[in-house]
Amino acid sequence: MAEDYDIACKIRSFISAVEVTGNKDKKILEWIDWAKSKADWYDPTVAKVDEFFGKREHEKDKDKKVLNLLGIGGR
Numbered sequence: 001m002a003e004d005y006d007i008a009c010k011i012r013s014f015i016s017a018v019e020v021t022g023n024k025d026k027k028i029l030e031w032i033d034w035a036k037s038k039a040d041w042y043d044p045t046v047a048k049v050d051e052f053f054g055k056r057e058h059e060k061d062k063d064k065k066v067l068n069l070l071g072i073g074g075r
Contacts, residue, residue, distance in 0.1 A: 001044045001058045004065075008043035011035055
């Protein structure tokens with residue numbers, strides 16, 4: 001869970017760096033919203049359900065949380 005929280009913090013830190021540039025391009029603003037949503041998905045204190053990835057199982061081992069985007073194999 002701490003590792004998931006750390007990832008969320010790193011994503012948010014990067015988002016902050018992008019926001020500081022002041023770039024108001026529509027694509028950048030859309031990316032910022034998308035990235036904030038992914039940070040909330042990683043963050044076990046928020047535990048947002050993602051429209052593509054579903055619910056993150058923060059309590060599982062790192063190896064069991066690997067995303068299987070192709071729907072084959074699995075862990």
